[in-house]
Structures are given as C-alpha cells and as structure tokens.
Amino acid sequence: MTFPPSLRPAALLVPLAAALALATAPAVAQNAPPVKVGFMLPSTGTFAALGDMIEKGFRMYVQEQGGKLGGREIQYFRVDDESDPSKATDNVNRLIKRDQVDVVVGTVHSGVALAMARAARESNTILIVPNAGADAITGPLCAPNIVRSSFSNWQPGYAAGVMATQKGYKRAVSIYWNYAAGQESGKGFAEAFEKGGGKVLKELTLPFPNVEFQALLTEIAALKPDVVFAFFAGAGAAKFVKDYDAAGLKRTIPLVGSGFLTDGVLEAQGDSAQGMMTALHYADGINTPRNNQFRTRFAVQYKLNPDVYAVQGYDAAQILAAGLNAVKGDLKQRDAMLAAMRKTPIDSPRGRYTLAAAGNPIQDFYIREVKGRENLMTGISVKVLADPARGCRM
Numbered sequence: 001m002t003f004p005p006s007l008r009p010a011a012l013l014v015p016l017a018a019a020l021a022l023a024t025a026p027a028v029a030q031n032a033p034p035v036k037v038g039f040m041l042p043s044t045g046t047f048a049a050l051g052d053m054i055e056k057g058f059r060m061y062v063q064e065q066g067g068k069l070g071g072r073e074i075q076y077f078r079v080d081d082e083s084d085p086s087k088a089t090d091n092v093n094r095l096i097k098r099d100q101v102d103v104v105v106g107t108v109h110s111g112v113a114l115a116m117a118r119a120a121r122e123s124n125t126i127l128i129v130p131n132a133g134a135d136a137i138t139g140p141l142c143a144p145n146i147v148r149s150s151f152s153n154w155q156p157g158y159a160a161g162v163m164a165t166q167k168g169y170k171r172a173v174s175i176y177w178n179y180a181a182g183q184e185s186g187k188g189f190a191e192a193f194e195k196g197g198g199k200v201l202k203e204l205t206l207p208f209p210n211v212e213f214q215a216l217l218t219e220i221a222a223l224k225p226d227v228v229f230a231f232f233a234g235a236g237a238a239k240f241v242k243d244y245d246a247a248g249l250k251r252t253i254p255l256v257g258s259g260f261l262t263d264g265v266l267e268a269q270g271d272s273a274q275g276m277m278t279a280l281h282y283a284d285g286i287n288t289p290r291n292n293q294f295r296t297r298f299a300v301q302y303k304l305n306p307d308v309y310a311v312q313g314y315d316a317a318q319i320l321a322a323g324l325n326a327v328k329g330d331l332k333q334r335d336a337m338l339a340a341m342r343k344t345p346i347d348s349p350r351g352r353y354t355l356a357a358a359g360n361p362i363q364d365f366y367i368r369e370v371k372g373r374e375n376l377m378t379g380i381s382v383k384v385l386a387d388p389a390r391g392c393r394m
C-alpha cells in the first residue's frame with residue numbers, strides 16, 4: 001500500500017504519541033499548589049489610591065474566573081513599595097527571594113518599576129507592570145518575561161501633544177515631577193507638539209512627590225503660554241489642579257495633560273477640574289458592552305467607580321490568564337506561557353488591544369473632557385498608538 005507523505009504510518013505515529021503523552025500527563029492544574037502572585041504596589045503615600053485600584057481590578061478579574069486561572073488557585077503576597085525607588089530592590093526581593101512568587105505584579109512609580117525590571121531580568125521572574133510607564137521597561141530593559149498592561153510614558157504625553165496641536169495652540173509650557181514619568185511624558189508631548197508646528201517654551205520641574213507649586217505657577221503666569229501641559233498623578237494631581245485654579249490661571253491659560261491629571265481624583269478637585277481636557281487610553285462613557293459590564297461589576301463589588309488604574313490591574317490579570325490558560329496552569333511550560341501572554345489580544349474595558357513585541361500595549365488614546373465627576377470621552381487623539389520601543393533588543 002502507498003501513502004502520500006503526510007499519511008505514512010511513521011508520520012501518523014508522531015501525533016498519536018503526542019496525544020498519548022497528553023492523555024497520560026498528570027493533570028497539572030488539579031493537584032498543583034496555587035500560583036503565587038506578588039503585588040508590589042504603593043499602599044501609602046501620594047500614589048496609595050492608585051495601588052489600591054490596581055489590586056481591586058486584578059482581584060476582580062480572578063474572581064470572575066471563579067478564583068482560578070489556567071485551572072489553578074491564586075495565592076497573593078503583598079509588599080507596600082511606598083513609591084520609594086531607594087527601597088525598591090529590597091522590596092521586590094522580598095517577593096522574589098523570600099516569598100518565592102511565580103509572578104510579580106507592580107508597580108505605579110516608574111523609578112521603583114525600573115528597579116523591579118532589573119530584578120526580574122536577573123532572576124528571570126515573570127513581571128507584569130500594571131501602571132509605571134518608564135520607557136526603558138519596554139525599551140533597553142525589555143525581556144521575554146516582562147510585559148505591561150498600561151502604557152509607556154511617551155504614549156499619553158504624545159497623545160496629549162497631538163490633542164493640543166489639534167486645538168491650535170502654538171506656545172506651551174510643561175510642568176512635571178522630575179523623574180522618569182514626568183520627563184518622558186514631557187518628551188512625548190514636545191515631540192508631537194513640535195511636529196504639529198508648536199514650541200515648548202520651557203519645562204518646569206519639581207522633585208517627586210513635592211507639591212509646593214506656587215513659585216512655578218508664578219513663572220507660568222509670567223511666561224503667558226497658550227497652553228500648559230502637566231504630568232502629575234494621585235494626591236499631587238489633586239492639589240496641582242486646585243492650586244492652578246486658585247492662582248487664577250484656569251481662566252486665562254488652558255491646562256491639559258495626560259489623563260492621570262484628572263483620573264481618580266475628580267472628587268478632590270471639584271470645580272477646579274471642570275472643562276479640563278486630557279488624553280488617555282481610558283475614559284468614562286466608553287459605551288461598549290465590555291466596558292459597561294466591567295463598570296457595573298466593579299461598582300457592585302466595591303461601591304466605587306473604576307478608573308484607569310483599575311482597568312490596568314484588571315488587564316494585568318487578563319494577561320496572566322492568557323499565559324496560564326495556554327499551558328493549562330503548567331508553569332514549567334514557561335516559553336509557551338510567555339509567548340501566549342504576549343500574543344493573546346486583550347479584551348479590555350478600554351477596547352481591544354495587542355501587545356507589541358517589546359511587551360507594551362498598542363492602543364487607542366482618547367480625548368476626554370471633565371464634566372461633573374467624569375472624564376468623558378469626547379474623541380480620539382491617536383488610534384492604535386505604538387510606543388517606538390527605542391533600544392529594545394530581544
């Protein structure tokens with residue numbers, strides 16, 4: 001009897017052997033201990049509320065899956081990183097070396113996250129970054145075991161620059177905390193704004209997490225730009241927007257920013273934020289079944305409206321789930337797991353997105369306007385914006 005090559009008995013034996021191996025393989029998920037997830041997030045300091053929302057979002061996704069990902073229970077470990085880069089290496093090693101976690105999820109602050117990325121590379125620990133935008137994490141420090149469910153700092157800065165150009169502003173002043181997140185979002189803003197024919201007259205900075213804005217606000221009043229771009233977040237953003245208004249600047253010089261300036265802090269900012277326009281990869285009022293379902297569940301579970309940080313935490317869990325599902329909870333199939341974490345499209349409340357080869361989301365950036373207590377979506381600044389991933393070699 002003659003067979004075409006694909007049907008020769010020898011060829012048939014291989015898939016049969018593979019099938020037999022699968023059938024007799026131990027059911028990894030059933031008897032395996034929980035997957036250990038270590039949260040390294042701020043629970044004190046300026047970014048405490050952001051860390052809390054990330055953890056809430058992550059846990060909610062896991063609960064939606066019945067408490068298991070890839071068939072395995074999840075066990076949580078936690079470290080408060082205090083958004084303090086000087087303690088970051090010790091803190092992340094508490095999770096990696098002491099608790100021996102399988103996956104680290106963190107953090108908010110770029111400076112802390114840079115130390116985490118170095119530790120993850122050295123120990124080959126899986127790291128999912130649910131906020132910190134430090135460009136280097138998906139640039140020179142990129143690695144197969146590191147992914148991000150959030151953004152690179154360049155991205156929202158660039159999107160805000162496009163938005164400011166569309167509004168016809170020509171002369172800008174930037175103001176931010178002088179660390180990676182401020183510097184890199186300022187750079188992203190300047191890149192888009194200058195490409196659109198504008199000019200950044202001056203960049204004003206103060207050390208993180210200082211909130212003594214008065215001298216810088218006086219300088220802005222003297223410079224009289226068409227627009228001010230700001231990067232602040234959390235409690236610092238709440239105070240900056242109020243101080244900007246109290247200094248009388250809101251009436252004369254529009255204040256724009258990456259959406260962190262008004263996300264999760266509108267209660268605190270009150271009337272001072274009304275009408276402000278920002279750019280971000282999430283917004284209130286994204287009217288899709290996916291987002292509406294997410295928001296309803298979040299509100300029922302936590303008696304709170306979710307913000308961008310909750311979405312990023314939720315998506316960090318979705319990325320982990322994509323990896324664990326692909327290998328049915330078998331962490332030893334590490335390469336297959338990491339490949340699935342990178343390649344599976346994420347059905348996010350913000351809209352569907354994929355991760356770039358460097359591990360950063362390729363995503364739409366919305367224009368949002370503050371109305372009442374919401375950052376309402378009013379348009380799109382840039383569709384499918386990919387970080388340039390400068391310096392990533394893998």
Ligand code: PHB
Nearest residue numbers: 109110132133181233260
């Ligand atoms: C950052 O440090 O990367 C950072 C912190 C807070 C934000 C956004 C970025 O809201």
